[in-house]
Amino acid sequence: MKKFLSIFVISFILNLVWEYFHSFLYAHYMGGDITFLVLFEASLIDALIITILSVLFLKQSFFQKHSWIIIFVGILISIFIEWFALATGMWVYNSYMPILPFLGTGLTPTIQLGLLGYLSLKLEKIVDKLF
Secondary structure, X not given: OHHHHHHHHHHHHHHHHHHHHHHXXXXXXXXXXXXXXXXHHHHHHHHHHHHHHHHHHHHOHHHHHOOOHHXXXXXXXXXXXXXXXXXXXXXEEOOOOOEOOOOOOEHHHHHHHXXXXXXXXXXXXXXXXXX
């Protein structure tokens, strides 16, 4: 349980920083301003997704040895989230967002769960050794 709590906290912090620094690439969230509360909520949801995803990578020996796979799984999850959010108008990119060809999703949100999921797993190992 300690590992999952560590993953959640690490992931939440990483996602909050990520959300803050790439929020300028969005025009709005649900038709309104992108506030700290919006970023906080998004970070909590992202941390929860990464924590749930990490169960596989902490419990199964194959995935423990191949933790880099979380990058691809996280990217796939991100793509589906982005497609849904863009189709429903939950959020809208502004002209600064780099868009990935063929996918039609923004670069930073597409790589977010994969990259931060991987970093969360690696940082959890460091934290586990320290404490």
